[in-house]
Amino acid sequence: MPEHLLLCTDLDRTLLPNGPQPESPAARRYFAALVAHPAITLAYVSGRHRALVEQAIADYQLPLPDFVIGDVGTTIYQVGPRRAWQRLHAWEEEIAPDWGCHTHAELQQWLQGLPGLQLQEQAKQNRYKLSYYLPLQGERTALLAEIRQRLDTHGVKARLIWSVDEPRGLGLLDVLPARASKYHALETLMRLQGFDCDHTIFCGDSGNDIEVLASPIPAVLVANAQPEVRQLALRLATEAGLGERLYIAHGGFMGMNGYYSAGMLEGIAHYYPQLREWMGVAPRTPGEEGR
16 A cells, blocks of 8 residues: 555546546545545646636535646645645746746737637636637647747747637637646646655546656546547657556446546556555456456
8 A cells, every 4th residue: 555645637527527428426436435545645637727626626526635736737726624725826936937027918919819819718817827719620730830939029938738628619728838737737746745756646638638648657548538639648658668657547447437537546546456445446356357
């Protein structure tokens, strides 16, 4: 048994069963039992802002996390048992130099007039996150190149994160400081809390999880991930010599389908078979899938 483990998970379509695939009924109950163990430190890692994370916790009756990395990696909160939600300003000070002395409003002004860009709601913006909607159709490569050129002109070092809102059929674009990412934020949280890669697991499903999925941090890609995400994550991890650090769920663990939290549990049991006890599931039977 690990003495301590940092369990990090994306929310939408990873822990949250809000995609088109069905959820295995017992999966979230097993997940809640696992993270209730005192040796587990739980972190939600999401593109959502604080209010939407709190809404997800309430709507899906999720366990309260110890930490939240939110806003696509631009904020880190320590939540704690009393829901204190203390923002780690040291993290924002670390990423701030990438935008220099320029403001959110200035970046927005420089990108005005680009075809297809529609500013997201104010609640989805923050000091170091400029977010847009854009159509799934269209020449995305040329648009991203033009955005980067305009920001480069002003000395802004930016990371452009493209993802898809499947239920709404919209493209999502986040303009962040270059060092702001789920992976870099997770590395910072690990360092501050004293965790290394051998005591950390990450679970995800989408394109904005790729950097972590192909990193030295042991990772789980749930079975409901899009095929292109699965192929890219596997290729990048293999090219980096980290193929053994990526587990792709396929279903069969405890008779579950591998989607959402069922896939998370399957992958966690792959890395740490002894944690089945903490999940409240039976020991592995010979020939059982999911390993």
